[in-house]
Amino acid sequence: MRALLQGKTGRAAAAALLIVCGLALTAQGAWIPAKAILAQVLLERAFAETLASGHPQKPWPWADTVPVARLTLGGESYIALAGSSGQALAFGPGHVEGTPQAGEPGTAVYAAHRDTQFAVLRSLMPGDPVTVTRSDGTTVTFRVTGRRVARWDASGLDPQAPGRHLALSTCWPLDAVTQGPLRLIVEAERMEQP
Template structure:
């Protein structure tokens, strides 16, 4: 009888371990989107304070970045942070360093994770509107001109290109579960209609 009980106990223990591991992986998978969604609430409040005061306001005391713009695209609205470090992108889109502010001459570039805010990039089509409200209250409006896939180190984006452009970038393919070198880049041009303060 003992010999029969041990295999049952072993299978039960193995099943329990697998269940615990599965729950752990599920919780880990839900953590990033949940953190990004909750952070957007705090970022929205900090952005409202920034617009009201005219000074950058941190979303939480230990934050190493500040809200820089509100991106409105595909029926969604997200607060973008200054910088595109991994720490910033964990909470929302980031304005890529060395690129102009939206609405200024050149190409403003924003990046975000494909499984949080920039999952919406897959739904954008040529002609779709994008609005960017900067922290100084200026709103710049754009129209999507197209999208393409490129290696992260061969994006072809020129921050000093003539005109006023916008590029939104996220990892590709959108449904992948591992990191890779490809990026989906959605490109847009200023439509010149919303380049004014939105006080």
């Protein structure tokens, strides 16, 4: 009888341990998307303050970046941060260092994670509009011209290309669970102002 009770107790403990591990893995998997959603609320507030004051506002006191633009694409709107470091991309799209502001001569590049904000790139097609509102209040509209896949270190994007272009980049394939060297790049050209 004692062996039977010990066996049941051991199985119950093992089942409890498996349940706790499953809950921990579920929480870990939900953390990044939840953080991205909450961050966008704080970033919207900081971006509104930036537009109103004309001075960059941090979204939270310990932030090492500031909101620089609002991207509106595929029916969604996201606040983009200065820089494309892992710390910035954990909270939203990042304006890639060394590229011009959207609407200025050259190619402005924004990057984000494929499983948060830039999951929307899946549905962008040639002809679709992308609107960028910069922190100086300037709003620029682009029209998607194409999409392609390239290695991260061979994107062919030129920040000083003639014209006024926009590139949105995220990891490829969109449904992968691990990082890889490929990026989906959605390219757009500035629409002429009337």
